[in-house]
Amino acid sequence: MRTKLINISLMLFLVLCLSSEIGEASYISLSPQLDIPPIILHKHFEVNFSLVNLGDEAAYDVNIKLLYPPCIKIEPLKLGTLSPNIPFHGVLKFYTENNTKPGVYTLVLLLGYRDKNAYPFSNIVASLLNLNSSSKSKLEVRVMPLNLTPKESGKLRVNLTNLDIYQHKITLRLHLPNELSSTIKERKVEVEGGTTYSTYFDISSKNALSGSSYVVVVSAEYEEDGIHDCTFGFTTVSIEGEEEYQNYEKLSLYPNEWVAKGVRVISQLHLPRGFVFKMFILTLILFVILQFKK
Numbered sequence: 001m002r003t004k005l006i007n008i009s010l011m012l013f014l015v016l017c018l019s020s021e022i023g024e025a026s027y028i029s030l031s032p033q034l035d036i037p038p039i040i041l042h043k044h045f046e047v048n049f050s051l052v053n054l055g056d057e058a059a060y061d062v063n064i065k066l067l068y069p070p071c072i073k074i075e076p077l078k079l080g081t082l083s084p085n086i087p088f089h090g091v092l093k094f095y096t097e098n099n100t101k102p103g104v105y106t107l108v109l110l111l112g113y114r115d116k117n118a119y120p121f122s123n124i125v126a127s128l129l130n131l132n133s134s135s136k137s138k139l140e141v142r143v144m145p146l147n148l149t150p151k152e153s154g155k156l157r158v159n160l161t162n163l164d165i166y167q168h169k170i171t172l173r174l175h176l177p178n179e180l181s182s183t184i185k186e187r188k189v190e191v192e193g194g195t196t197y198s199t200y201f202d203i204s205s206k207n208a209l210s211g212s213s214y215v216v217v218v219s220a221e222y223e224e225d226g227i228h229d230c231t232f233g234f235t236t237v238s239i240e241g242e243e244e245y246q247n248y249e250k251l252s253l254y255p256n257e258w259v260a261k262g263v264r265v266i267s268q269l270h271l272p273r274g275f276v277f278k279m280f281i282l283t284l285i286l287f288v289i290l291q292f293k294k
Contacts, residue, residue, distance in 0.1 A: 156237070
């Protein structure tokens with residue numbers, strides 16, 4: 001009887017330890033915002049930038065890099081550590097090359113950071129720039145959401161509409177975070193005025209985490225009569241996770257089915273984690289065992 005009681009108590013302790021680990025997963029969620037001037041008239045210009053971590057875990061080695069376009073350069077910016085719910089406000093400094101044509105451009109930034117385990121993450125941030133021009137784009141891009149498994153590739157559908165009455169030779173470019181990859185990132189197409197062209201980009205996971213979603217951007221651009229026209233569309237690529245309670249397979253060593261069920265139930269309670277809590281539970285179990293011995 002006492003041996004059975006000890007086994008049950010130890011399994012209860014296992015349930016509580018596992019549930020405290022499963023029910024309280026930390027996460028990082030960075031929310032950026034760019035304040036772009038309506039028209040940029042100078043070679044050197046600044047953009048107000050704000051960033052807040054909406055998660056419950058600090059982001060480390062936060063940095064910003066320019067992905068596109070090549071005619072614009074950026075001064076490197078390293079933010080360091082970004083704690084949860086403490087906004088960062090700064091200025092991004094850009095400058096354009098001498099031969100940059102006026103018109104509309106898509107600015108694409110890569111926001112990189114690491115978690116407490118030094119695991120790298122990245123986000124795509126995009127916005128439109130009007131350089132020495134107040135014209136509006138004659139293009140429209142729509143990108144369909146995509147679900148991927150960690151080991152398989154998928155086709156990202158892109159719909160490009162030419163809102164002009166004339167045909168244009170347009171370049172489509174795919175902009176990805178570091179966690180995703182594609183064999184082809186650029187396509188040149190001819191689209192008649194007032195028509196929509198559909199195409200696909202193959203997307204695959206590259207160290208993407210199961211259960212995570214990543215923003216991807218597709219830009220479309222052409223030049224005509226010395227004017228640059230560009231716009232972009234974006235969507236999310238979701239990486240399908242494994243079974244919700246995959247860790248419960250480890251409990252198959254125990255014949256008691258109620259142990260696995262106990263983990264499922266208690267994990268919903270979001271019990272606090274930590275060494276102190278586990279020691280408290282262990283002390284409580286030992287106290288119950290001693291009471292039964294009396």
